[in-house]
Amino acid sequence: MDRYQFEDLISDYLENTLNLAQRKDFESYLKSHSEAKLLVENIQKAKDTLSSLPKQSTSPAFMKNLNKRLSVERMKKVAPIQKSYFRFTPLYASVMAGLMFAFIFVSIEIFQPGESKTALPRKAFADESSMPVKPQNETMPLLELNRTDLAESDTTDYEKDEKKKKDYSKKMRFVND
């Protein structure tokens, strides 16, 4: 028996699970190697100390604390977590959404009507500045202009103008038509 074989069999020897032949071999190795005998004795001591370690017992508050935690778990089981929208319950989420819409609506009512009635659109100024300056002696071909065109050109109703420009649907013709 060599050192490695001896070390592999220490636990089996201490727990009495070696067969007779192995046990004889092991004990003869112990007789011839004093340091091996010391090692086995030390392991036996350590093993005994481990098994005789003082038993721990839970504190008196253990069951009380456990019950508290269990009641929380039970509550979770009884009332499963509701669906949430941005961490709001459906009720609060709908209330919040309603408030938001109300706020937006009020803001629009406060600011937009005043702006549209009094102030000229910025676009008009921008167009004016970018317009080329015409020489003064050049006469406008007024006769060529239609009266309705003049009336329409003097308006701030750009939406109509845009509609007029963009409405090609009636003029469009498809190949199969």
Next chain:
Amino acid sequence: MSQNSSTLYTMHSVEEKAKFIITDEELIGRFQKGDENAYIELVRRYKDRLLHFVFQYLGDYELSEDVVQDTMIKLYIKKDYYKEIAKFSTWLYTIAKNLALTELRKRKRKKVTQFSHMSREEKQMEFPAIQPETGQAVQDEFANKMIHNAIQELPEHFKTVVILRDVQELSYDEISEIVGVPLGTVKSRINRARIQLQSELQELRS
């Protein structure tokens, strides 16, 4: 005659008791069907055993108690995960072991961070020498602390098996199931753990 009858009575009561002792597996079965008293009984049976096991792992009483509570809560929540192919104790020990390991790793990470902030003088460990005049209780406490420190020095896979075998006195088969390694590996780990543990103890004593 009276002696005979009393013996008979005793035997009868033992038999009766045996009849009424419900196994852990029966209890968990009842708990799975909704009987919460069965759960309370299981907690009562295992709380101290698990605390003793976890305490050897962590060495901190309060933390160990928290881990045992976590184990019991997990038992409550995951009761349906238990299948009767394994022993109940094995299943519960596995839960406790995993939670203790997680806690141990968390603590190690914390310790490493704290240790790196310490000065060289602070890093010197202090082990008080045994004085001959100290009382037996103090010496016992010191011996326990020393063995505990020796356990803490073991690698995780050695620590688990040696605690389960020598402290909890579980069978090799049970340990094999809890740790999830073959029986031969368990035996070899226990053997090597014991050798290493005694050398750690020698070092600490010297």
